[in-house]
Amino acid sequence: MADGDSVALITGAARGIGRACALRLAEEGMSLVLMDIGANTAEVPYALGSRSQLEHTRRLCSEAGANTEIFSGDVRNEQDVDEVMRITLARFGRLDAAVNCAGIVSPSGRSVDEISAQDWSTMLDINLTGPFRILSAAARIMKPQGSGSIINIASTAGLVGYRHFAGYVASKHGLVGLTKAAALDLAPHGIRVNAVCPGSVRDAPELEGTMLREVANALELNGDHEQLFLRDQPSNALVDAADIAETVAWLASGRSRSVVGAVVTVDGGFTSR
Numbered sequence: 297m298a299d300g301d302s303v304a305l306i307t308g309a310a311r312g313i314g315r316a317c318a319l320r321l322a323e324e325g326m327s328l329v330l331m332d333i334g335a336n337t338a339e340v341p342y343a344l345g346s347r348s349q350l351e352h353t354r355r356l357c358s359e360a361g362a363n364t365e366i367f368s369g370d371v372r373n374e375q376d377v378d379e380v381m382r383i384t385l386a387r388f389g390r391l392d393a394a395v396n397c398a399g400i401v402s403p404s405g406r407s408v409d410e411i412s413a414q415d416w417s418t419m420l421d422i423n424l425t426g427p428f429r430i431l432s433a434a435a436r437i438m439k440p441q442g443s444g445s446i447i448n449i450a451s452t453a454g455l456v457g458y459r460h461f462a463g464y465v466a467s468k469h470g471l472v473g474l475t476k477a478a479a480l481d482l483a484p485h486g487i488r489v490n491a492v493c494p495g496s497v498r499d500a501p502e503l504e505g506t507m508l509r510e511v512a513n514a515l516e517l518n519g520d521h522e523q524l525f526l527r528d529q530p531s532n533a534l535v536d537a538a539d540i541a542e543t544v545a546w547l548a549s550g551r552s553r554s555v556v557g558a559v560v561t562v563d564g565g566f567t568s569r
């Protein structure tokens with residue numbers, strides 16, 4: 297199928313990397329279904345994407361020429377996941393790419409022996425079980441089509457450990473494992489599953505993302521946190537969300553047709569040290 301007739305679902309699309317992916321896939325000519333929780337939740341200690349930010353992403357994608365639906369839903373909620381798939385099929389009749397971008401970085405900032413069971417569950421439910429729900433529901437639509445691309449936004453925390461981020465690190469290592477196992481299950485059906493591991497992504501004002509600042513907050517870092525993260529970057533630059541979106545666009549397209557179960561690192565060399 298030509299990209300111009302293709303349909304992509306992106307979770308976590310209200311802002312940040314999800315918004316960058318939506319804009320890039322709109323440029324590719326794909327029709328879009330954008331999902332985000334669109335509200336704060338008591339279990340997460342910082343502001344999540346809002347409904348108005350999700351609407352803003354839709355406006356930007358529509359201006360770029362994409363047919364765009366939005367849905368406020370929580371990847372922890374099975375009914376919300378079913379509903380976003382129902383909306384996708386009702387509006388567009390198919391699903392070619394599913395991008396699991398929704399995620400949280402905190403509650404974090406504690407030694408592993410100080411993490412509460414509830415904080416652990418919240419992290420795993422949003423960052424690992426949420427992508428599993430989206431992936432399996434997407435696969436049920438893609439199997440009869442005989443094609444599809446599922447892209448999991450993991451992290452360098454899916455490849456190496458970080459002190460005081462055991463929940464986040466475990467969730468992202470789990471997502472890398474899910475990617476590889478699901479790739480083997482779904483490859484015979486023409487469905488490719490791959491992961492992208494971003495390094496430290498700059499919080500760009502036009503994308504309204506806050507994750508790097510939240511990492512700094514969890515670590516109680518003082519001063520210019522971008523400068524502190526830069527010290528660990530071999531290429532002496534933080535990653536731009538557009539660089540992640542470019543990789544996602546490639547994985548969503550037929551240009552990557554032989555790429556199956558891959559874990560693509562986009563981190564400026566951080567994990568090569």
Ligand SMILES: NC(=O)c1ccc[n+]([C@@H]2O[C@H](COP(=O)([O-])OP(=O)(O)OC[C@H]3O[C@@H](n4cnc5c(N)ncnc54)[C@H](O)[C@@H]3O)[C@@H](O)[C@H]2O)c1
Nearest residue numbers: 308312313333344345370371398399451494497505506507
């Ligand atoms: N920013 C970075 O430096 C960085 C680095 C590595 C990996 N990542 C990963 O990239 C992804 C996007 O990060 P970002 O920087 O854009 O963060 P962000 O906080 O700006 O965006 C994440 C979005 O996910 C949404 N979301 C959170 N919980 C949700 C839920 N339960 N259901 C639906 N939506 C939910 C939020 O509302 C928000 O809009 C995350 O999975 C993150 O772990 C980010």
